[in-house]
Amino acid sequence: MSRAPHAASVTIAICTYNRSQLLFETLESLCALTFPVEEWEVLVIDNNSSDNTAEVTRSFTDKLARLRYIHEPQQGLAYARNTAITQSDSPIIVFADDDVLVEPDWLTQLVAPYEISDAIACVAGSVYPVFPEGLPQWMERDWARPLVLTDEVGPMPDSADPMGANLSFRRSVFETIGDFRVDLGRKGNSLLCGEDAEIVRRLRKAGFEAWFVPAAKLFHQFPRSRMNLKYAMRHGYDSARSKVNDVRATEGLSFSDRCFFMFSRLLANLLKLPLSLLAGLLVLPVSPAESRRFIVRSCRAAGYLKQILTF
DSSP, X not given: OOOOSSOOSEEEEEEESSOHHHHHHHHHHHTTOOSXXXXXXXXEEEOSOSSSHHHHHHTTTTTOSSEEEEEOOSOSHXXXXXXXXXXXXXXXXXXXXXXXXXXXXXXXXXXXXXXXOTTEEEEEEEEEEEOTTOOOGGGHHHHSOOBOOOSSSEEOOTTOOOOTTEEEEETTHHHHHOSOOTTSSOOTTXXXXXXXXXXXXXXXXXXXXXXXXXXXXXXXXXXXXXXXXXXXXXXXXXXXXXXXXXXXXXXXXOHHXXXXXXXXXXXXXXXXXXXXXXXXXXXXXXOHHHHHHHHXXXXXXXXXXXXXXXX
């Protein structure tokens, strides 16, 4: 698909890997956007998929006039995001996951703060999890909560990390702070993360502002294939590994603070791993749901230990 004849004001970049059915639903939801059609484009960055992602994307040529398909063979979400940056000429780049459903006014709400100040270089929106095929009761406590960082439009708390499923940037900020770090984040089927939180910290350090818009809402789909113990265990394991990677990547963190984090997590999780496994076995006869939660905690502890002891 060739470039649009003139640059759009906003590029919606969807990085995808082997989720063609969910991608179809995401593109379908974009067709209902109320943002002026001539002002936005869609880039589908295919990160080396082996399914029919290309065919699904091309099936929307008549529905989304400003649509481009780009193949990025280097495996990794950060590589795909960086490709979107180089392929876009728009002043604003919006990153949305390949498994989301957007509200019609989502884009209008998300990009509005950029008109307030040139210092605003990043704007994120709300992410509401949805479970089309149901959510097991034992997972509700950890999975059903929406990500809403502020009640009103304004700066994100420094301690809060936005979700990469609903995240936008002023394109010029990448010329100042650089692109996404390719040593962080998801690669293939792994569930590692952290490259989005790291780049937000980096832009704040450079003097830019990161804002949140609660009304810029989308829905993050979780299909049945992810609503099981195996997925929850892998998610817990990789999320802990991501936290360690994130601390290692944090610029300006003192050597003593870094050592304290690593040593304290090492000691804590040396205890948590066997205790969580034992608790999972003991409560299994009376509460299978609670047993699963303990097993997931043990996987999280294992993830911390693995990554801390990996140099």
